[in-house]
Amino acid sequence: MAYSSSVKSLIVLLLIALMMVITPYPTSALTCGQTLSKISSCLAYLDNKESSPSSSCCSGIHSLHNALTTTKSRREACTCLKSASKEIKTLNHSRITSLPKKCGVHLSFEISVGIKCNSVP
Numbered sequence: 001m002a003y004s005s006s007v008k009s010l011i012v013l014l015l016i017a018l019m020m021v022i023t024p025y026p027t028s029a030l031t032c033g034q035t036l037s038k039i040s041s042c043l044a045y046l047d048n049k050e051s052s053p054s055s056s057c058c059s060g061i062h063s064l065h066n067a068l069t070t071t072k073s074r075r076e077a078c079t080c081l082k083s084a085s086k087e088i089k090t091l092n093h094s095r096i097t098s099l100p101k102k103c104g105v106h107l108s109f110e111i112s113v114g115i116k117c118n119s120v121p
């Protein structure tokens with residue numbers, strides 16, 4: 001039996017969604033996976049395993065900061081990072097707050113575990 005046309009269009013939609021996830025498009029917001037991969041080398045510092053953030057961590061922070069040019073993209077990244085940080089209980093909260101400053105990135109707001117992502121400017 002052939003697929004009904006609604007199933008076919010659903011499959012097409014899924015393929016388009018998949019391509020949008022895979023294809024990097026520089027002017028748009030980051031996916032949550034891309035956001036997390038940018039800060040993945042910061043985990044050792046945030047987890048007290050290193051005394052200062054590594055240069056790859058800071059370059060990730062810089063590139064994340066440069067990519068988040070809109071309020072919407074910043075709020076999405078905030079929601080993504082917040083839910084990820086809940087999964088890792090050992091993160092040093094004061095290090096999370098001071099990380100951008102340590103890397104020389106100036107944010108217009110303070111990040112913290114209790115941040116309200118809807119109020120991010």
Ligand SMILES: *[C@@H]1O[C@H](CO)[C@@H](O)[C@H](O)[C@H]1NC(C)=O
Nearest residue numbers: 047048051091092093094095
């Ligand atoms: C978190 O990091 C700060 C600054 O590096 C340090 O002084 C503090 O002891 C750390 N806290 C924990 C719970 O490890």
